[in-house]
Amino acid sequence: MSDSKFKNPIVAWIDYRLPVFTFMEHELHEYPTPKNLNYWWNFGSLAGIILVIMIVTGIILSMHYTPHTALAFDSVERIMRDVNYGWLIRYVHMNGASAFFIVVFIHIFRGLYFGSYKSPRELLWMLGVVILLLMMATAFLGYVLPWGQMSFWGATVITNLFSAIPIVGDTIVTLLWGGFSVDNPTLNRFFSLHFLLPFVIVGVVVLHIVALHQHGSGNPIGIDTKSPQDTIPFHPYYTIKDLFGLGVFLIFFFGFVFFAPNYLGHPDNYIEANPLVTPPHIVPEWYFLPFYAILRSFTADALIFLPFSWLMTAKLAGVLAMFASIMVLFILPWLDHSPVKSARFRPIYKQFYWLLIIDCFILGICGAKPAEAPWTYISQAATAYYFLHFLVIIPLLGFFEKTKPLPTSISEPVLKGGGGASVAAGAKPMEKA
Amino acid sequence: MRKYLIGAAAAVSVVVLASNGAMSAGDAVKPPSQNWSFSGFFGTFDRGALQRGFQVYDEVCAGCHSARLLAYRNLTEIGFTEDQAKKIAASKEVTDGPNDEGEMFQRPGILSDRFVRPFPNDEAARAANGGALPPDLSLMVKARIGGANYLHALLTGYKDAPKDTNLPDGMSYNLYFAGNQIAMAPPLAEDGVEYADKTKATVDQMARDVTTFLAWAAEPELEWRKRMGVKVILFLLILTGMLYAVKRKVWSDVH
Numbered sequence: 042m043s044d045s046k047f048k049n050p051i052v053a054w055i056d057y058r059l060p061v062f063t064f065m066e067h068e069l070h071e072y073p074t075p076k077n078l079n080y081w082w083n084f085g086s087l088a089g090i091i092l093v094i095m096i097v098t099g100i101i102l103s104m105h106y107t108p109h110t111a112l113a114f115d116s117v118e119r120i121m122r123d124v125n126y127g128w129l130i131r132y133v134h135m136n137g138a139s140a141f142f143i144v145v146f147i148h149i150f151r152g153l154y155f156g157s158y159k160s161p162r163e164l165l166w167m168l169g170v171v172i173l174l175l176m177m178a179t180a181f182l183g184y185v186l187p188w189g190q191m192s193f194w195g196a197t198v199i200t201n202l203f204s205a206i207p208i209v210g211d212t213i214v215t216l217l218w219g220g221f222s223v224d225n226p227t228l229n230r231f232f233s234l235h236f237l238l239p240f241v242i243v244g245v246v247v248l249h250i251v252a253l254h255q256h257g258s259g260n261p262i263g264i265d266t267k268s269p270q271d272t273i274p275f276h277p278y279y280t281i282k283d284l285f286g287l288g289v290f291l292i293f294f295f296g297f298v299f300f301a302p303n304y305l306g307h308p309d310n311y312i313e314a315n316p317l318v319t320p321p322h323i324v325p326e327w328y329f330l331p332f333y334a335i336l337r338s339f340t341a342d343a344l345i346f347l348p349f350s351w352l353m354t355a356k357l358a359g360v361l362a363m364f365a366s367i368m369v370l371f372i373l374p375w376l377d378h379s380p381v382k383s384a385r386f387r388p389i390y391k392q393f394y395w396l397l398i399i400d401c402f403i404l405g406i407c408g409a410k411p412a413e414a415p416w417t418y419i420s421q422a423a424t425a426y427y428f429l430h431f432l433v434i435i436p437l438l439g440f441f442e443k444t445k446p447l448p449t450s451i452s453e454p455v456l457k458g459g460g461g462a463s464v465a466a467g468a469k470p471m472e473k474a
Numbered sequence: 475m476r477k478y479l480i481g482a483a484a485a486v487s488v489v490v491l492a493s494n495g496a497m498s499a500g501d502a503v504k505p506p507s508q509n510w511s512f513s514g515f516f517g518t519f520d521r522g523a524l525q526r527g528f529q530v531y532d533e534v535c536a537g538c539h540s541a542r543l544l545a546y547r548n549l550t551e552i553g554f555t556e557d558q559a560k561k562i563a564a565s566k567e568v569t570d571g572p573n574d575e576g577e578m579f580q581r582p583g584i585l586s587d588r589f590v591r592p593f594p595n596d597e598a599a600r601a602a603n604g605g606a607l608p609p610d611l612s613l614m615v616k617a618r619i620g621g622a623n624y625l626h627a628l629l630t631g632y633k634d635a636p637k638d639t640n641l642p643d644g645m646s647y648n649l650y651f652a653g654n655q656i657a658m659a660p661p662l663a664e665d666g667v668e669y670a671d672k673t674k675a676t677v678d679q680m681a682r683d684v685t686t687f688l689a690w691a692a693e694p695e696l697e698w699r700k701r702m703g704v705k706v707i708l709f710l711l712i713l714t715g716m717l718y719a720v721k722r723k724v725w726s727d728v729h
Contacts, residue, residue, distance in 0.1 A: 076728055118543050118613070121695070128695040129702075277724050285721045288714030292707060299703025300515060303616060311617035311692075312609075321652070 068254070073272035074279055075260035077451050081155075082258065083286035084148040089246065090287060091141045096239050098134040099183075106186065108232035110225045113188035114313040132302040138180050139305045140294050142328035145173060149370075154394055156382030157259045163374040165252035168245055170370045175242045177329070182235040184326060188228065189310030194323045196223045196231070202336070205357040222316070263382030264447055271451040322411055330408030331401050334420040335427065336363040337412050345425050362424065369431040376431060378439040386445040390438050397430050502652045505620045505627030508682075512622075512689055515704065518697050519690050524552040526669050527687025530680045532562075533667050535611060538603060538658075540591040543612035544691055547585040552690060559585060566590045604644045606657030615685070615692040622689050624650065629681035632660040 047053040047062060056062040105124050107116040120127035149169070152158055158166035185196045200217045204210040219226025257266065266272050273279075297304065305327055309320050325333050339346045339359035349358045369376070384391040400423050407420030511520035528549065531541065546563035550556055563583035568590055571578035583590065592608075593599035600607050618624045627650040635647035641655065648656045662677045669675055690696070 115543070122543065128699065132699075273728060278728065281717065281721045281724045285714065285717040288710060288717050292710045292714060295703065295706050295710065299699055299706060302699075308617050308619050308621075311613040 069276035069280070070274050072254060072257070072275045073266065073269070074258055074275045075266050075271060075451055076273045076278075077260050077262060078258060078279070078282075079261050080282075080286060081147070081151040081261075083283055084144050084151060085253075086283045087286060087290055088141065088144045088148055091137055091144060092239070092242060092246065095134060095137045095141060096243075098130050098137065099236075099239065101130050102134055103232075103236060106232075108186065108229050110188060110228055110314070113186065113228060117187045129298070132298045135306065136294065136297045136302060138183065139297075139326070139328065140290075141176065142180070144290070145176065146328075149173070150398065153397075154384045155259055155261055156263055156377070156379075156384070158374045159377070159382050160374070161256050162252070162259065165249060165255075166374060167371055168249045168252055170367065172242055172245050172249060173370075174367060175238055175245065177332075179235060179238040179242065180326065180328065182231045182238065185228065185231045186235060187310060188314045190312045190314055190318070190320050191307045191310040191323070193223060193314035193316065194320055195325055196227065198323055199325075200227075202356075202360045202363075205354060205360045207353075207357070259382065260451060261383060261385065262448060262451055263386070264451065267450050268452070324409055327405070327409075330406075331404035332363050332366060332408070334404040334408035335366050335424045336360065337408070338362075338417065338420040338424040340412075340417065343417075343421050345421050362428075366427060369428070373431065373435070377435045379442060379444070381444040381447065386447055387438070387442055388445065389442045390435075393430060393434055393438070397427070400426050400430070502654065503627075503631075503649050505623040505631075505650050508623050508626055510622055510689070511686065512696055515700060517700060519552070519686060521553040522671060522673075523683045523686040524690055525554065526671065526673060526680075527683035527685070527690075528552065529669065530662075530667055530684040531611070531687055534661055534680075535684065536589075536592060538592055538599070538608040539611045540593075540608075541589045541612045541691055542591060542610055544589045545585070546583060546587055546589070548694065551694060552687075556585075563587060604657060608658070611688055611691065613692045615689045617692075622685050625688060626681050626685045628656075629662055629684070630678055 046066075047056055052062055102120065105116065105120045105127065107113055117131070120131050122128075124130075152166065152169070181195070181199060185192045200214055200223065203213045203217065206213060215221065217227070217230075218224065219230055257272075260266075307324060307326075324330070336359045339355045339362055341350075341355045343355070346355050346358055353361075379387065379390070381387055384394055403423045404420060404427065407416050407423060410416040511517060511523065531539075546559055546566075549559040549562060554562070563585055566583040566587070567580050568583045568587050569578055570581050573579055593602065596607055615621050615625060620627070628648060631649040631651070633647055633649055635641045639647060639654070641647060645655045645657060646659055647654055662680045664677060665675050666677075666680060667675050673679060693699075
């Protein structure tokens with residue numbers, strides 16, 4: 042014990058029995074991090090912080106919320122009006138969901154640009170996709186709880202999707218509902234699951250971080266760290282950089298919370314759920330719009346449905362496509378077999394990357410529009426392109442793309458002042474954007 | 475190339491966000507934008523408009539529309555004194571009970587009572603209004619696309635129906651209502667109320683006042699929220715600036 046690396050005797054005593062301080066020392070001081078991470082690498086820790094914010098505000102909200110169809114809507118309004126700071130807690134939770142998805146989408150597209158999913162980080166990436174799926178389920182369940190019109194009708198539309206599954210579909214839907222329509226048992230179990238899933242997310246996030254720390258962060262150049270010269274300790278360098286990023290994010294986030302708290306929501310959700318009145322347009326929250334567009338683009342007369350029409354109904358094809366749009370991310374590490382990670386050295390991939398982003402925005406717009414021409418055709422084309430990107434273009438690029446030469450080490454471009462002209466000049470605007 | 479693409483992505487995202495608010499149903503006209511005392515970063519509710527608006531709600535709207543989320547105690551938040559609020563509450567008949575004999579009874583309202591509803595239930599409300607249900611107004615400003623602008627436009631948007639419109643009995647033509655046919659007869663008439671502060675009660679003035687009142691009813695925390703928001707954002711700007719300075723200092727030996 043006398044040879045402990047901790048001077049404080051209490052810390053040394055505890056650490057000898059429970060090595061929490063060794064663990065912290067290892068993660069913060071010894072954990073080597075590439076020195077060239079740009080601000081796109083801030084979004085992982087940001088997502089973790091938002092998860093904590095969501096859990097804390099959520100637990101407080103659950104102390105005042107009543108999961109009963111007759112009381113849920115009014116209990117939320119009671120939080121808004123009579124609970125001390127209830128409006129603040131609820132608006133933080135409500136806008137926190139949107140912020141969580143903004144941050145996670147950026148985190149994912151960071152990974153796509155810099156090839157973060159490639160060996161040896163495939164499982165790290167796949168755990169991330171699991172987190173995304175859990176987040177989507179949690180967000181959907183949570184949106185039902187205020188029991189407004191969009192809550193009710195969104196729940197009806199989305200749970201009904203499962204009825205497309207052959208043979209067992211209707212049974213699954215009845216099981217989800219706890220009855221024969223979206224009603225009180227549905228609200229009860231959705232509340233229960235909405236409380237449960239965030240803790241499951243925490244568990245997967247822990248695995249995500251364990252997997253991350255196995256090989257450490259990737260970096261914008263996408264080559265391995267080779268010498269101690271390439272790395273810096275996480276603390277204080279990245280703790281302060283992440284804190285600064287958090288400050289910028291909070292300005293943006295609280296701007297919404299305090300000055301436009303309902304901007305991203307739908308007004309119909311301030312009307313209490315009414316099973317007898319269907320809203321003119323049932324639209325999901327913005328973060329589901331691209332997936333909703335993919336779902337709806339499979340209509341009986343759609344060209345993209347034609348190859349599957351002998352096998353299944355258009356509805357089932359739409360549901361499968363919606364899930365497949367995330368499942369392709371699971372197998373992405375094997376679809377993309379280019380040895381080069383970073384898009385900075387993949388000139389062709391870089392173009393297709395931005396096309397994919399535009400495609401996702403187009404899908405998002407289509408998801409918000411009523412299902413009528415020309416939006417149906419646009420969303421069908423955009424859906425086709427989405428899968429074309431992952432299933433055809435990405436694998437082919439691995440064969441045909443002529444990549445740029447990689448630098449020999451991380452230190453080389455860094456020491457030359459943020460990227461030698463030969464290697465990373467083309468990627469500079471990305472860092473500034 | 476990439477700059478254009480980022481620009482395009484940004485433009486597209488603006489369209490997405492804007493289209494969120496622009497999806498109005500039917501052939502209704504988009505309500506014109508008005509200046510509201512409560513809009514903007516430092517917006518506060520005009521107290522005069524709030525109290526006049528309450529008078530319009532109380533004397534005109536409350537005949538058919540409930541505002542069940544409001545309590546009489548809330549009236550002290552819009553500039554009424556506690557005594558005035560007590561007097562307003564006492565002028566209402568509240569059903570209470572059951573008493574010791576198991577009977578429901580009537581008593582004058584007190585501060586903790588919620589606004590008395592005009593009808594005992596939705597069925598009674600429909601029966602009295604030709605089958606149409608007058609919606610609760612507590613959250614109306616938050617529950618309609620266009621918010622306060624829409625409400626003001628609706629209240630002032632009654633027009634004679636175009637010649638080719640087949641207007642059913644009991645329906646009125648309104649420029650801003652989805653489908654243009656609304657079961658609510660024009661609710662506001664010139665000098666429909668006599669304002670205590672002698673403001674001329676034009677239809678536009680009353681629509682403006684009651685909309686302000688309902689905006690407060692929907693978001694009673696608005697002033698508090700914006701005041702706190704200004705402080706929080708200022709604090710964060712300073713904190714983030716300092717964090718940036720520390721970051722520069724810490725990283726100075728790396729670059």
